[in-house]
Amino acid sequence: MKQIRILLVDDEIDFSAPLGKRLARRGMDVHTASSGQNALTELDNRPVDVILLDIKMAGMDGLRTLSEIKRTHPQIAVIMLTAHADTDMVLASMGLGACGYLMKPVNIDELVDKVREASRNDT
Template sequence: MELMKMMLVDDEERFLSTTKKLLERKGFEVQTASSGKEALDLLRTHPVHVVILDVKMPGMDGVATLREIKRQYPMVEVIMLTGHATMESAMDGLKSGAVDYLMKPANLEEIIEKAVGAYNRRADIEEKIEAARMQGSKEPPPEMLEQA
């Protein structure tokens, strides 16, 4: 299985830099973006499997960013990162295609656990798509051709 690539999107630079360093020490490949627009720009050149996305950001908020990520990159799994005051937004995120959410402040193990779960979910979906593609490309069994 390919090494999980993730992106952290949050307007808090300290959170981004600290969490990125800790995740990289654990062996993950991590990109960071401090806004929704920056995340979308970065996804064009640096594809990832999982995005950890803050709900409350200036400019394009997390839910709007999520909707655009799912529109442009439907296989990217998104986990919403929220504080208590934005729980309703996190629920909107789940309705818009986020796979899960984390409450701030999230500890590193919780981030890893949710990201790995999302990555595994994506891998399962990719396997099913590939199996369906292979099934669709097979020729009908000879006995079906004889009956036709």
């Protein structure tokens, strides 16, 4: 099985750094970006299979970032992460092409399952 390449986009380093390490220990190739703009730059320089994208970020928020990702890289699966139970935001992200969402703090086993499923179902 090929190693799944993940881009983890979150402006909270205290969340993304440990999560990235946990995913790497499960055999995934994880890179991080601390903003939507940094994520778009990473995508221009590095192929990824799945993006884990925070909805609420300073600057370019997750919905705007998702919209841009889907415009420029429609084949990449995007899973939204949120600490806020906002149904409208979740529905908007699904309408923009996200393949799923998870609430923070994420259950690592559930996240790994979603990432594996998303990488198998590349659009």
